Amino acid sequence: MARKTVLRSLAVATAAACGLLAAVAPAHAVPPAPAVVGGDVIRHDSIQNLIIAKDIAATNVGRGSSCSIWNWDGGSAGNPVNPGGNCWTTSMNGRTYSWTVYSDTDAFTVRDEAYWLNMHGTWHRVGASIYTKINDAENAHCYRESDGVNCYVEWG
Numbered sequence: 001m002a003r004k005t006v007l008r009s010l011a012v013a014t015a016a017a018c019g020l021l022a023a024v025a026p027a028h029a030v031p032p033a034p035a036v037v038g039g040d041v042i043r044h045d046s047i048q049n050l051i052i053a054k055d056i057a058a059t060n061v062g063r064g065s066s067c068s069i070w071n072w073d074g075g076s077a078g079n080p081v082n083p084g085g086n087c088w089t090t091s092m093n094g095r096t097y098s099w100t101v102y103s104d105t106d107a108f109t110v111r112d113e114a115y116w117l118n119m120h121g122t123w124h125r126v127g128a129s130i131y132t133k134i135n136d137a138e139n140a141h142c143y144r145e146s147d148g149v150n151c152y153v154e155w156g
Helices: 002-024
Strands: 040-043 050-057 086-091 107-110 115-119 122-126 138-145 148-155
Touching: 040 050, 107 138
Parallel strands: 040 138, 115 148
Antiparallel strands: 050 086, 050 107, 115 122, 138 148
């Protein structure tokens, strides 16, 4: 009888300890998405020259930068924008989330370095300074990995 009580006490103590650990453990490995309208780019580590863009136009309308986009219509199909297209751009160096810069991020690239892109499960190799367009329901997570910069676009 005493042995059953000791075992039961150990089981309760173990369950309580596991419950305590579960309560302390982080709920998500990736930070939660912000409550804003628009796609977001999340920079997870020391990627240099990660550039984000907004307000993209297919023609030269006098905005700050040229945005060559390989998937102008969004998604995984290659359909480049007119190379003269313009947009507003900024670097994410020293930043973690694009929503701290723009409330609506429309595209991203890595300047001076080609990057690997997983667009909803399909891998692409994208050239340096070539933008990937994302829509309002997508987020891009970018990491520095052993083969270079890898970005994963998934539904937000």
